Amino acid sequence: MSATRIPHDQIPGQVRDLCRRLEAAGHGAWIVGGCIRDLLLGLTVNDWDVATSARPEQVRDVFRKVIPTGIAHGTVTVLLSGNQYEVTTLRGEGAYSDGRRPDEVFFVEGIEDDLARRDFTVNAIAYAPDTDTLIDPFGGSADLASRRLRAVGVAAERFAEDGLRILRGARFVATLEMELEDETERAMKGALETYRKVSHERVRDEWMKAMKAKRPSRAFEVMRRVGILEVTLPELLRQVGCEQNRWHAFPVWEHTLATLDACPPDPVLRLAALLHDLGKPESRAHSEKTDDYTFYNHERIGARMAEHWLRDFRFSNAERQTIVGLIRNHLICYDPSWSDAAVRRFVRRVGSESIPRLVALARADAMGKGKPVDDELSNLDELLARIAQVAAAGSALGVTDLALRGDALMRELGISPGPHVGVILRALLERVLEDPNLNTREQLLALAAEEISREPVE
Numbered sequence: 001m002s003a004t005r006i007p008h009d010q011i012p013g014q015v016r017d018l019c020r021r022l023e024a025a026g027h028g029a030w031i032v033g034g035c036i037r038d039l040l041l042g043l044t045v046n047d048w049d050v051a052t053s054a055r056p057e058q059v060r061d062v063f064r065k066v067i068p069t070g071i072a073h074g075t076v077t078v079l080l081s082g083n084q085y086e087v088t089t090l091r092g093e094g095a096y097s098d099g100r101r102p103d104e105v106f107f108v109e110g111i112e113d114d115l116a117r118r119d120f121t122v123n124a125i126a127y128a129p130d131t132d133t134l135i136d137p138f139g140g141s142a143d144l145a146s147r148r149l150r151a152v153g154v155a156a157e158r159f160a161e162d163g164l165r166i167l168r169g170a171r172f173v174a175t176l177e178m179e180l181e182d183e184t185e186r187a188m189k190g191a192l193e194t195y196r197k198v199s200h201e202r203v204r205d206e207w208m209k210a211m212k213a214k215r216p217s218r219a220f221e222v223m224r225r226v227g228i229l230e231v232t233l234p235e236l237l238r239q240v241g242c243e244q245n246r247w248h249a250f251p252v253w254e255h256t257l258a259t260l261d262a263c264p265p266d267p268v269l270r271l272a273a274l275l276h277d278l279g280k281p282e283s284r285a286h287s288e289k290t291d292d293y294t295f296y297n298h299e300r301i302g303a304r305m306a307e308h309w310l311r312d313f314r315f316s317n318a319e320r321q322t323i324v325g326l327i328r329n330h331l332i333c334y335d336p337s338w339s340d341a342a343v344r345r346f347v348r349r350v351g352s353e354s355i356p357r358l359v360a361l362a363r364a365d366a367m368g369k370g371k372p373v374d375d376e377l378s379n380l381d382e383l384l385a386r387i388a389q390v391a392a393a394g395s396a397l398g399v400t401d402l403a404l405r406g407d408a409l410m411r412e413l414g415i416s417p418g419p420h421v422g423v424i425l426r427a428l429l430e431r432v433l434e435d436p437n438l439n440t441r442e443q444l445l446a447l448a449a450e451e452i453s454r455e456p457v458e
Contacts, residue, residue: 027054155187163194174213211267217257238281249370259368278302
């Protein structure tokens, strides 16, 4: 035990009251895990976890509203004035035959025994509010002070128990801005077979959590070093050492990480940044004419590769469509010579809802080149300004923006329903994109009649 350094005034009164009520009933109660770690780091705590010597049924005797959320593992959720707090009985764990969950969970008497089952020392710290005491048997507070990430006890044993722990370690290096202790890193490299057993959903969730770090590249560089990427997305490793053209100072992998860090802290956008050049190694070719490298269609190749991976790792349809669209369209070749019609066509092609993220990705992509890119950034700013002008003018950017609907088109011109109606409407949109003044009912009907006369429809 050590003297407390916990800013206890930052612990919600309800959490302290919960512990006091357990203590008053004759049970031990401690605030544990990540919330204590984050308090020591001066970070905002969102979730509060309590460990207790009380069995689940005894917790239910103390509090009126208790939900048996994980009672098989000793966990219940206590409801206090609409807030939920996870309360877990002190426990130990048996062997992990499947590398994902313990074969056996058993209750223990001492808080130190409970902390011994945890993954990293910085997560194996408890605080007893009744005595204002920090319980830190594995030196987690010292590791926090030195920014060192170290496994509890024998690192190889911890990682053999749960394969997700090596991925959590990579994430903590980024989100907590820590460095891996050497023995811990070596043990992570030896735990890849256990990591292979981790579900794709759990991997997905850890990747998205890593994207919230100030510099998420730190997590993915650890993943590269210890072999996680080889298991999860080996296509990324083809970027390592893949030289680029003269417009880039970095090979593809280093450029990808720089682009990732340059993105705003939006996990979906940052995942698109991580994957945006996935197709470069496959499309890389040397041009004798320019004595340089080309990457023709790498954005389309990368989008196809990303689509497959995102499906495999159970990303939602909305996330997948957004990320694939960003990758496919991340090359924005705008210059001030674009006509207003070209700006409107660009917005129509990529979708107005994707513009903020797409331009943010393009900016990060430029900054990730490692060379002066002031002109590129200036052009992107100008493009955004011109898009705003288009939006303010109420320009038609899609078929639904036309002043003529499909039902009116069929009724006025006496044509039957079918795919040809959509063909005509899209042809009308092309004319309106070129000249917005044509977007009136009368002029669109006249243009539609011209389209029909050129190619009769049934």
